[in-house]
Amino acid sequence: MNWTARGLRACTVLWLTLTVGSALHAQTIRLGQSADQSGPVAALTREYNSGIALYLDGVNRRGGVHGRKIELLKLDDGYAPDRAKANVAQLIADPAVVGLLGVLGTGVNMAVSPLIEAAGIPSVGPLSGSPDFREMPGTHAYHVRASYGDEVRAMIRHLSNSGVTQIAAVYMDNAFGQSALKHFEAAMRERQLTAVAAVPIGGPDFKGEAAVAALAKAGPGAVILLTAGKASVNFLKAAVAGNFKPMFLGLSVISVDELHQAIGSEVRGLIVAQVVPSPASGKFGIVREFQQAVAEAGTPMASHVALEGYIAAKVMVEGLRRSPPAITRDSLAQALDGISRLDLGGYSIAYSPASRLGSQFVDLSMVRADGSYAQ
Structure with a gap:
């Protein structure tokens, strides 16, 4: 050919x-x-x-x-x-x-x-x-x-209306966490509140022990988790291990299934912001x-x-x-x-x-x- x-x-x-x-x-x-x-x-x-x-x-x-x-x-x-x-x-x-x-x-x-x-x-x-x-x-x-700013404002409004004003935050030390922290601080100012602490949790492993220790010293009544994925899991596992038990509130990107697998019934009481209706509601x-x-x-x-x-x-x-x-x-x-x-x-x-x-x-x-x- x-x-x-x-x-x-x-x-x-x-x-x-x-x-x-x-x-x-x-x-x-x-x-x-x-x-x-x-x-x-x-x-x-x-x-x-x-x-x-x-x-x-x-x-x-x-x-x-x-x-x-x-x-x-x-x-x-x-x-x-x-x-x-x-x-x-x-x-x-x-x-x-x-x-x-x-x-x-x-x-x-x-x-x-x-x-x-x-x-x-x-x-x-x-x-x-x-x-x-x-x-x-x-x-x-x-x-x-909705935005994380909308979520954080809803959480802080709930805490303030419930009389909880000693509020802290833990945030992922990346673009997501730093952005969420900025809007947490703005929402606190809107309510004329000052955070008792704001502590980073760093990657790539997002270990939670140091953040838990720092927050425990501040003695907050509530901690808002500006975290997702392994950072949320590792932080709450460390909190359980350290017997650190303030009220915890998390953004909608927290995976409760993953948390429940990691800490079992200790997930009880966690408040989560939701950007969609409850999937169990027929309303x-x-x-x-x-x-x-x-x-x-x-x-x-x-x-x-x-x-x-x-x-x-x-x-x-x-x-x-x-x-x-x-x-x-x-x-x-x-x-x-x-x-x-x-x-x-x-x-x-x-x-x-x-x-x-x-x-x-x-x-x-x-x-x-x-x-x-x-x-």
């Missing part, structure tokens, strides 16, 4: 490969995600993604959107901003990926935001309530949850829908974080449905901007070209000894 024949055959194979690949992509709507699957907040990712999968699987069983199934490409960043930047760059380089869903972490989201803006790709349901992230310039992050239409989907899937899934993932996926699908059938990044962004008010069943989302901050819903729950919640 001469060179021309070989070259013709190679070109034919390449053309067939590209054609088949394009045809396969045309049959699906591709979304991307960078999140921690192996690091300190991997349990949070699993909970959030369980809710995303629950909703997307249901949509796909019913034929997808515009006759196409939805595919979520999930890349592990280990909660490391540099790895997340590489992941997002890889996802953006794929022209078939029309949006991002559930990018997890404050530091991660702040690191990848310039890439997202440069590519003009919508990022729905970023799992960070950081006001610093939400205030970054840009137009392509479509928030679903909200969105919860009843979630409960039915869980029953149909046959998998126990009662966490607030899973419900939040379910809602984020629902918002993304609403944007996809409002887009023309030939969905592009631009058409998806325009469709999302057109959601002036979306009532998901007692939980509302509103976007516009000027605001994409989602909901301000915050509730407080208390954890029982068995790891379940009491409102």
Whole structure:
């Protein structure tokens, strides 16, 4: 076979490969995600993604959107901003990926935001309530949850109204924790209160003993945990071991399932801020829908974080449905901007070209000894 024949055959194979690949992509709507699957907040990712999968699987069983199934490409960043930047760059380089869903972490989201803006790709349901992230310039992050500032204000208001004013905080010594600390301090000033202590817990291992010792010296009546993942677990394990027993309150990104596995019934009494309704309540239409989907899937899934993932996926699908059938990044962004008010069943989302901050819903729950919640 001469060179021309070989070259013709190679070109034919390449053309067939590209054609088949394009045809396969045309049959699906591709979304991307960078999140921690192996690091300190991997349990949070699993909970959030369980809710995303629950909703997307249901949509796909019913034929997808515009006759196409939805595919979520999930890349592990280990909660490391540099790895997340590489992941997002890889996802953006794929022209078939029309949006991002559930990018997890404050530091991660702040690191990848310039890439997202440069590519003009919508990022729905970023799992960070950081006001610093939400205030970054840009137009392509479509928030679903309330901010950590909203959560902290609700916790401090509850404590102040209950007569507890000796309040301290422990915070992760990273972008997430430092941002949350700033808004903790602002919320304390709003109530004309001064923290008795604010103690960091450092990575990469986030050991809790030193933080517990420092806070025990300050003698607070309540400690607000501006932590997530292993930092929360290690801190509360150290508190139990050191018999340090003030009132503990945590942000919505705490994984109570992970805590219950680590400290058992000692999780009793922990108060957790929630940015979605209780998944055990039948009061909200969105919860009843979630409960039915869980029953149909046959998998126990009662966490607030899973419900939040379910809602984020629902918002993304609403944007996809409002887009023309030939969905592009631009058409998806325009469709999302057109959601002036979306009532998901007692939980509302509103976007516009000027605001994409989602909901301000915050509730407080208390954890029982068995790891379940009491409102």
